[in-house]
Each structure stands twice: as structure tokens, then as C-alpha cells.
Amino acid sequence: MARITRQSLRAIAATFCVTAILSVSTGVASATNEMPPPVAPQAVSASEADPERFEKAEKICDTYVRRTNDQTGDTQVIGDTCSEDPALRAGAERIKAQRAPVVVLVEFWSLPDLEGLVDRVYGWSGPCDPVGYRFSNLTTMNANLGGIRSYVAANLCYGQEIWTNPNFAGNLRRDTGYYHPWVGPYHDGAVRSMKVYAYPVIG
Template sequence: MASLLAAIFTISTPLSAHAESGDQYCIITVTKEAPGSPEAKVIDNSCGPTREAAAAKRPAMRRNVLLAELFQHTNQNSGVGGWRADLVADSECDSAGWGFSNIVRYNDAVGGISSYRTFAQCNGSAIYSEKNFKNLCGIYSFQWDVNVPWSCNDHVYSMKLYKSY
């Protein structure tokens, strides 16, 4: 299992590699670390020049639930294009939510996260400028589209997504 995870994390490439390969779209597939735990475990990371090309590389899953889209630019890349990545899971958000304690590679893969959009009942989120949920930059309730504040722009290194009540 350790070699599988090492291989998955090796696939996620820095910004310069995306420019060379033409891959501007990645789909990061996660599952819960343990039942009832909010911590997410990456099980696949597929990239391609388009969403369709990246999706074609993914393994078949019982369920594919889009949790969030991560964008290189503010306003969800509106009108300017740019790199993006999807966080896909096998279940929707609940009150325990999903915890991503280290998304440095995904931040780097999209050229720095400047905005994101949530789905699947993930109407609450918290973002941090350090790994392991340190240095809180913002908590958002009942917001689907979020522009990252200046204090965290281009360096969202951990994140929580959950269902707000």
C-alpha cells in the first residue's frame, strides 16, 4: 500500500511539468482514511489536457461524487482559463466532512489555488496556509464559490470540506 501511495503522489507534478506536458486538468480521487474519520486518502490522481481526457484515465469506481473544483485564478477561472483540479470521492459531505491535511502538491499542480467551488452538500469549508490544518485563513459557511483571501492566496496547503447546518 505504501508503494501505491508513493506512486500516486509522484504523479502529481509541479507547475513546470504541467506546462511541458500540456496537462491543465487533474482529477484527484479520495476515500475516507477510516469509516467515520474526516481524513481523506488519495487513491488516484489522473491528469490530462481536458476534463474528459483526465476522466478517461481514472479507474472505475462504485460512486463518483464531485466534492470541489480547485482553480488557479480567482472567480473560478472566469474568462481567463488556467489550471484546475477536481476533488472526487466515493461519498458526499456530511457533518464530519472531508479533511485534506496536505494538499501542497495539488496547490502546486494548479499553479496555486486562488479560488474553489464546492458541491455534494459541501457548503462549509475551512482553508489553511500550512499543512495539518495550521494557520487558518478562512472559514466559509453556506458558500459554494470561494475566492481565497490574500493571506492564503496561491498557498492553500490544507483544507476541510463539510456540510453546514
């Protein structure tokens, strides 16, 4: 019988570690946003996913919405605030942290590639579910930014639909995934209503 030495045990352990590492999926998203939905997507706070985005933002706005109908996902804007002062931004973050289940639903950016001004939309009804949130009129967000040209979804809002007119009219674009560096030629600066929801949709 072959004798097991310390050297052979180390070799076995190294082989096991390499195999385990190679078996882990990196979860890289498709650049075309056509990636199938994850089996069990994790809640992602947009403001925590990449804090460096906000260091370069010229202005940060926070808009708060609540769901007025849990069957349809209709929402109402209940307040918004904007600041160019980093100290005030940090204070606002501390306040939000104490107001669970308030979460980031989507970040709207005024320029492509998540540049320029940003408006973070917070949902007072928690993360997205299959019903999601319906924004029938994005006047507040557009006024804060001068138009929406890119966005990041968060907190299970893996499916999105955007329209060029209020009340879910005009040109429709459907997206899946979290990061959208450009809304496309038809919606550039013209995102005026939106739905966000957990994917896949039920019903």
C-alpha cells in the same frame, strides 16, 4: 348567479399561474458567502453545474481521495491524473460515472474567478456529511495547479475551512456556500490544508 364563461376561466387560470411563479424562490447565493445554509441542500456535481468552466480550463486534473476514518473525516490521496486533451477528459468522465458513489467534492482553480488550471477532487466515500473530509496536506493539488486561488465546493460540502499551512495550522478562513471566486489575500496561492463538510456542523 353570474355565468362562468371560458374567458373568465382563462383569467382565473392566468392569475393562479402568476401567483405560483412569484412564490418560487430563485435561491441566489450571497456574494459575501454569508448566506445562511439551505434547509435541505441538494447534491450538486461541480462538473455538471457549469460545464462551460471546463471548456476554458488550460488543464484539467482529477485527484481521488478516500476517507480513512469515518469518525474524523481524515483522508488519503489514492491517485491523480492530469490532461490537456478534451477527448481524454470525456473518457475519464465516463469512467467516473460508473464508479458510484465517487463524487466531486471540490474544484480547485489556479487563478481567481475560476480561471486557469483546475483540479477536481473526487471523494470515494460519497457526498459530504457533517463529518466531511479533512485534507491535511494539499501538496498534490498545489503541485498540479501552482497554487490555489479560487474554488467551488459540491455535493453537500456546504461548509469549508482553509488554512495557510499543512495539518490545519496557520491562518484560518471559514466559508459557506459553493462558489468562492477568490480565497482572499492571506490564502492566495497558499491553501495548504482544508476541511469540507455538510452544514450545519454537528458537535
